[in-house]
Each structure stands twice: as C-alpha cells, then as structure tokens.
Amino acid sequence: MSSGDEDAAPSKPITPAAKPAMSRFLRTAGSDSSSSDSESEDEDESEISEDEGQEKKKSRFVHGGSDSDASDEEEGKRVVKSAKDKRLEEMEATGKVMDNALKINDWVAISTEFDKLARMVQRQQNVAEPVPPFYIRTLAGLEGSLNAALAKEKEAKKKMNASNAKALTAMKQKVKKTVKEYEKEIKQFQTDPEEFERAYAVSVQPEPVPIKDPRRTKKAVDDGDEEEEEEEVDDDFTTVGKGGKTMQFTSEGIFKGLQLVQEARGKKNTDRSEQIRILEKLLGVAVTSYQRIRVLLALVSSRFDYNASAATHMPASAWLSAQREIDQLVSIIASDPSYTVQEVTDDYDELEERTPADSPGGVVRIRGSIISFVDRLDDEFTKSLQNIDPHGTDYIDRLKDEKGLYCTICRAQAYYELSEQPDPLARVIMRRLEHIYSKPDAVVQALESSLSASDISPRVNLAAQGSTGGLVQALCIHLYKGINSLLRTRAMLCHIFHHALHNDFYTARDMLLMSHLQESIHSADVATQILYNRTVVQLGLCAFRCGLIKEAQATLQDIFTTQRVKELLAQGVHQQRYQQVLSPEQEKAERQRQLPFHMHINTELLEAAFLVSSMLVEIPLLASIDSEELKRKAISKPFRRLLDFADRQTFTGPPESTRDHIMQASKALQDGDWEKCRDLIQSIKIWSLMPEVASVKEMLAKRIQEEGLRTYLFTFAPHYSTLSLSLLSRTFALPLRTVTSVVSKMIWNEELAASLDQAAGVVVFHRIELSRAQQLALSLADKVNTMVEQNEKALDIKLGGGGGWGDRTDGNKGEKRGEQTQERRGRGERRGVGRGGARGRGARFAQGLGNQMSGQQSQRGGR
C-alpha cells in the first residue's frame, strides 16, 4: 500500500529485524531536526552490517528513547490541538523539509520525505478524511520541480552522485503514480486553487471528531514491542481492527487468529515479531488442550521463522522461549494421551474446536511435527555456537543452555517412547546420542542429572544404566535395531568414538573393523564422513594414550598426510589453494558444517601425539637403514619432512613450539641421548590437555628408553664386536630383562645381525658386508621387480578390464590383484572427479584409511 516501503526494502540488504528500527530512528530524527540525509543513512547502514547484534540492541535503545521523547512532546501539544490539526501540521513540516531538500537538490531526502507524506495521506484517507489541499499543492509543485531537475540533469551529466540520481528516477516514478491517482484533484487545484481549498475546508468542517487517534491505536497495538514501523501500524490496523482487538484475544477467536497468522506467514511484509506476540497472547487465552497445542505448534514454528536468512542464528532469548514452549507442548501431549501430534493426519477444519469425544478413536490427531522442532532447536543451538566467539563468556553462557536442550530432547524421547513412534524416536535418540558421545563422564552426568527433575523421562537414562558407557551402549543398541541405515552408521561411529574416548582401544578398533565402514564411508554424506574422521582420529589418540605407539602412528598417519586435518575434522575452513576456488555456496556449506568449538579435538594435541609416535617409529627405522635408496621410503612423510627441515637449520634455538620440541627430541634420540629426548618430550605443554597426563608421560618415557636402545644398537652396532648387556641396561636405565627382550626381538626380526651370549652376558655382533657387486645385484633385482610390476600395470590398463586380472588370477594372488585394481580405480576416479568438492576430499581420506585398515586386518588374520 505504501509504495515507498516496497521500493526501499530490496535496496537495503540488512537484516529485517534491524531495518524497521533503523528507519524509525531516521524518521523521528528527520522530523525533529529536518536534516536527515543520505549520508547519515549510509553510515548507519554500514554500521549495522558491521555489527549486527550490537547495533540491534543499540538502535532499539535509541529508538526507545526517541519514542518516549516524541510522545512527551506530543503529549504537550495534544492539549491545544486536535489530532487532525496535528496531522496537518506534521504534513506541512514534512513539506518544508522537502522544500529545503529541493533547494540543495538532495533527492534522497526528498524521496524519503515524500514517502512519509504519502503515508500520512494514506492514513488520512483511512480515517475517511479528504485529501488535504496541501498535499495536492505539494504534489503539483513537486512534479514541476522534478521535471526541471530532470532537464537539468540531462544537461549536466556529472553533477549528481549515483544514489542521488537513483533517488531522482525513483521519485519520478512515484510522483507519476501518485499524480495519476489524484488526477482529478490536481486538475481542480490547478484550475482554481482557492476554490479547491475552500471546498476542502467545507468538507472537513461538518465531520465529527475523527474515529480514532492514531497515536493511541498504535500504542495499544505495540505496547511491549518496540521494533515496529509506523506503516506497519496501518497494516496491523486493518488486520487487528477487523474483529476489534479486544475481541480477538479470546478463546473463541483463537482459531481465527491462528488462521490469520498462518496466512500472513511467509509473506514479505509480515512482521514476524508481531506475529509471535499475537500468538503469545493467544496462548495466554487458550483454555483447552487442543487450543494450546495448536497455538504452541504455530508459535514454535513462527519462532523458528524469526530469522529469515539461514546464515544467522536465533537470538538466545527466542531460542529459550522456543525450548520452553516445546517442553510445554511435549508435556501437554504426554500427559493427555487423547491428543497426538502427527506429521500426516486426515484433513480437519482448522477453525473448529475438537475434542477427544468427537474424534475417531477418541484421539485427536493434530498436524505437526515435534521431532522437526527438536531437530531445529538442536540445529539452531549448534548454529549459535558456531557464530559465537568461543573464547568469550557468551559462549560459556550459551553452552549452559545445552542442559535444557538435552532435557528437551530426552522429554521428546520419552514422549515418543510413550506414543510408540519408532521413526521419530530413532531420530531423537540420535540427537541425544550426539550430545553425549564425545563428552567426558562428568559432563554426561551433569546433563543426565537434569532429567530427574522433569515430569516425564525416557526409559534409558544414566541412573538406570549405571555408567556412561552403558548409557551410550543402550542408546546405540536401540538405533542398531532400527531400520534407518544412516542412523545405524552414525550410532556405530558414536559408539566407537565413545569407546575410544574411554581408552578401550581394542573394542573400538574391533568394532570399527567389523563394521566395514571404511569400505563404504566415501559414499556417505559429508557429516557422516566428518564423524568417521573424528572417530578414527579419536581412535588414534586412544591408541596413543594406551601406549600402542605403532597403532597410533598408523591410524593418525592418513589424516596427517592429507595436510588438511582441520578441514577433515570440520574444525576449520578449507585453505584456499591456487588451483581451486570454492564457490560462495560451497564455502557457506562448509562453514555450516563446522563443529562448535567445545566439540573440537585439539589439533595441536593431535599433532603432538602423531609426531611423537612417528618419532618413536621412525627414528629407529632411520637408524636401521643405511642406503640412500631405502631412506627415501619414509613411513611418515609429514614427520620426515619436518625432520629434514630441522636438519637443514643452521642454528637451532631453544625449542618453543611443540614441533620444535619434538624435532629436537628426535635428534637427541638419534644421538642416543634418551634422557634429553625424554625431558624435551615431557616438557611439551600441550600434554596437559590430555586426560591422565602423568601416566601418558610415564609411558612415553618408557617408550623413549626402549626406542633409544634400539636406535643405539642400530647406529652403533658396526663399531662393536661385542656389547655387554649390563652396560646397555645401565646406559638406558632399563632392567636387564627388558634389554634382553628388546635385543632378542631385534635378532628374531632379523633387524640385527647378532647373537646373545647368555653366559657372558653380551651381544655378539656378526658382520656380513656385502661386496659392491652384491649390493648392486640386489638393487638391480629390486629395480627389475618394480619394472615388471609397472609393466603389468600398464598392460592391465591397456587391456582395460578392471576385473580382468582379478578374474584371471586365482588363489592368493587374486586378492592382491583386486586390491591393485581397486587402487587404480580409485586413482581414475580421482582424476575423473578433478578434485571437485569437499566430498571427494573426504572420500579420499576415508578410502585411504580403508585400504590401510583392510591391510591391517589381513595382517592380523595372517598372524
């Protein structure tokens, strides 16, 4: 109805919540000081986009202040003037501002003022008053000056800036439209202005006092709510006024009101906060359960509607009320089994009250979905955590709400258990599981403790299961029984994660291997892949904590070789690389995927664990091989790279970062200086983040001693013909038994050409030195071997049949071939996809790990 609003709306890309407050602020300022211009508007706009949340509060505050000022002022005036006169005066003031703006050729200001004027006139008409001649006069004058300005603009091209010119053309359109509307009046006015004014005076005179004071209506409508525009008042005026607003908020009018709200939903000009307010009112007057359920359903969904854009999160207060209302809803339905909320129901008349008595089966089915509310509530919670600075107190405060959320989820679970709806029950259990699987026991206990207070509680809870492990197990088992395979997969991963978190490495590993997830994970959705990556990483950490260094190294290796740890764990956005640029949508999707901060696995700790385990695996290995050729085949490329880099450094200062510590420790280990190595490793600060620091450090010290011994033997064996075991045990502060067992193991594994002389307590080294020709012959054999393999592969590709080799070869070889072809296929796929998208990336990691795992498995089988 007011053209100005619609024109302005698309041009301002700010949040709808902030906008009305803004324009209101501008308006009051304009009428007071008559100096609002485009500059101030631009400034404010940029400020808003800079800091939305703050600005919202601020503007609200400013606005509130000016509002009360204005009303005070008007209060004073009201004593002497009638409302009509006041409106006229207001119009004239606006006209004056327009005149002023016209003088300085400021079309932006003119445009806003004109919009305001049009609104006033509109209101005038709403109260059935004739259009004042002043408006017609201004209109006619404006048309003339507009034409003049346009003509001038044509001559002098460079004079106006862009926004001004835009405003000018917009004005042209508007004036044209309005002039057409009031064609008759203008003609009258132009023929005889005096006569026209007189006619107006006459028409006004006999009228009684105007029906309503717009000021008062407005006050009535938006008493609590500030974020409202005056034009919206007109809007609401029509809506609310239809049935008389006192009439509306009664239990009889509820369904009508609901329908009105529902119709307005999703429309462009609907004021969402107003709707919420109306619904709240309706809830207040709702008496029957049916009414309350209906209103609550509408209210919660309109709360979720509050934010139009998906990028921003719900304000905490709105979220809290939504949570409260969902709770309320659940308790209503749960307490009264004659009402159910279902996603699919028979059609029913929205405007009629329904009771269990007149419904089929004595159960009133209402259309709605509590599970989607819960889902949405949880998502909004995550979203808000993603957006809050994790290092501030806000984040902690927000995190406290998780307890309530968890409680809500459990209540929903309890409800679904009662009403026996398996599908939503599985979903809600999954939600619950996701809240607890990665948390330490204490936190889970805290979350669970809130349950006892609620009126309904799910069957599975901590008190019943005794331990968090039992709780997770019980939840997972429920999901395993379900039919939804995605939920099963996720439950499995959560379960494994939980085992890993509780240092139950073997169970976790066996579950992971038995699930065969590594084979199919690359076809899963991204969120599940992230969960998979998290699980694998946690498994690696678990192995590390348990002192299973080799397993830890092997598990963590894959994710570290990708060099995108953060990205794969969804703890940081993808680094832009030169060859691929993400589209904004992809980037947005990736950002939405990020885990909230409190769920993060500390990457620095992860790296420390990985590098230390790499060190313990790699350094003895490095010492054991002597030819350059073999050296190039590193087990852990990231570690080797760092080590090479550290080797190239001319000067090394005291260690600062974790990496420095580990690199210097590695060097010390290479030199056989295990004490220094141990001290360096133990002085890494990040260990403090690991649970059971002391035992982990102790374990590391023991490993360092053993690996130090191995490294020493590898490095210095050529210089001895015999070596006393007791000397070794003294040097490495290890008991004689351990030394003997380490040495024996090395001899057994053919890593050390030596034998043990038990009687004398010495290691006797045997030296076999290969002649040059022998060495060369060996390496030739190697090379020829690789060449043959290469040829076979080439032939394989040429023949084209992926399964060709696998089919033809039989027995043991078939398996290997199969692996090869799979690998090759993987490569082809990689080439085909062209490194597109995050899915491909995740898939690659997952796939690599899959191969690794299956390899391990077959090893285990072989043992």
Next chain:
Amino acid sequence: MAEALAASLPAPQAAPTPAAPTYEAIPASMSKVIDIEAEIPVTCVQLDGLVVTKIIKHCRDAPSVSSAHGLLLGLDLDGTLEISNSFPLPHHVADDDDKSNKSIARYQASMLRSLKEVQSDDSVVGFYQATSMGAFFSQALVDTQAIHQDRLRHGGIVVVHDITTTARGTASFRAFRLTKAFLDAYKRNNFSTSSLISHRLTFSSIMEEIPVKIRTNALLSSFLTTLTQPSYSPLPDVSPVQAVSTSLPPSFSTLNLGTPGLTKNLEQIIDSLDQYKTEEGNLAYLQRQIAREKMRADSYVAKRKEENAARVAQGLAPLPEEDISRMFKIPHDPSRLESMLLLGQVDAYAKSLAVTSSAGLVKMYAAKASSGV
C-alpha cells in the same frame, strides 16, 4: 656434432660424379661390379687391418668412451663396402656448440683435403663409434647416422667398436645402418605410440646389422702367422720352458677368476634402468595431460551438442561448431624415441651381463671342480 658432420659432408650426388666425364673405359670384367649409380646394395663391410688397428688405438686412448669417434673412408665394390682408412675426430667437451661444430667441420675438411693430396681414399662412407658393454644406442649416434644415410652414397654405415670385449681379448666390430622403417618415422619426426606400432619399431629394429669382414694383405697375414707360430729352440740342452718360444705368448686371461667388468656393468644397467624409469614417468605424465585435455575438449563438444539439440528443439538456429583444436591445446603424443633407445641400452647391458656372468659361473664350477671340494 651431427650438424657439423652434415655441413662438412659433400652433397650426395657430388660424391660419385666428378670423375664421370673423364672416365676411361671400364674393363668388361669390372663393369658389373662398379656401380656408378649406387644400385648395388651394400651387403658386407670389409675393414682393412689398418682401420681396425687405428680404431682400437683411438678408442683405447680416448679419455671417455663416448668421445671416441671418427670417420671411415673407402669405396664400395660389388656390394662390399671396402673401408680402407679412417681418422679420428676431435671431441670438444662442454664447449659452446657452434664453435666446436665449426672447428670440427674445419678439421674434417682439411683432413680430407690432405688425404686427397696424397692420393689416398677421401670419400666418406660412414663413421665409427666406441662403446662399452655393447650399449651403443644413443640419440647422437642415431642423429648422425640419419644424416649420413641421407647424404652419403649407399647411405653410409656406422661401425661400433666395443672396448669392453676388446679388453677381454676379443675385439668386437659391428657395422650398422638404420632401417627404412625407422628412417621413415625419423623423417616425419613422429615417434608416438601409434607410429611405433605402424612402423613396427622396437629398439631391435632401429638398426640393421651388416656383416663385417676384416681383410689383411698377404704380407701382414703371413707376419701374423709367424707371430703365433711357436719356434723351437735349436739348442739341444735347454729347459722345457725355454724350449718353445713364441713372440706372442698365449694369453690365459680368460681363465682369470675375477670378473672385471661386472660391477661396472651392474652400475650401468642400474643407471639406464633409472633413466628409463624417469623417462617413463615423463611419458605417463604427458599421457595424463593429454587425456585430461582430451576429456575437457570432449565434454565441451558434448555440451555444445546438447545445447544445439536443445536449441533445435526450441526452434532456434544451432550454434556454430567451433574449432576445438584452437580452443583446447591438446599436446602432441610424446616421442618415445628416447625411451626406446634407453630400452636398447638396457637390453645391451643385460646381454653383456649375461655373457659375463655365465662365463663367470662356468669358471666358478671349473674352479670348484679343480679344487676338489
């Protein structure tokens, strides 16, 4: 080097014809064997003793194997290429090409002139190249021979002398020329996979071997015979050791248990395998590059086709088919010549390794048997 040689060589038709107007009547007995138009193909190469000794001496003295090369001079007669003389060419290391090329060309021209002045043979019929372990395949050799074959009468030949076997007591001379198929591919400068297949080229079909004869004049042969004939001491009371004396005592070097060239041979075969691997890697990389480009082009074409179909369905004029080759620079198929030559080298090394090691094995068995273990 190849260019230098080419520059210094006489034009192909100039070589045989200058004497044409002053021909005296060719005796009837010879008319069949002298072919002025080079119609009789060369079936045999005959090396003079002089040439053999000269080549051996040059190759042994040369600082490195690859640097020892020179020109062969001679004439062909009734299908036999008689090589009567040779001279080494200087080898410049790490000089700038242009300069060294020029100086080589100058040296060669002046050498030929000097030889002509002393009424010696001065027509170039090919060149010789020293090599070790029989691996003579190299880009330079192929290039030079290709130029020779283009310009020389009868195409010219290359004589390869293997110094390793010579050091073991069996001098090895082999004569080669490029096969027709290879020359064809070479002229087109196309060694892509498809071309290799269509020309049926492998490393063994790059060159064809021509049998070599070594000719010594009667005087020299009789001298050599006397050298090997033992002479019995006329004195009656000499010890058995001194009773028989030869000027060239029999050599028992073949019975030496050590295998002198083995390490070297292994090193070289590993080296060339490595080179081959790198070359293969390059090829694979290029291959992938091509495949990727092709895929892009194909997808573009498919998209365009689809678009056109849609346009036609809508009743619009189809978009023009654009020149894809201009939009997508699809690189040419990579040349596999280098990898083929490397394979040839590997093969030669492997053969020589097989010879050495089998001899070594036989010796080992012999030693074992004789030691009675």
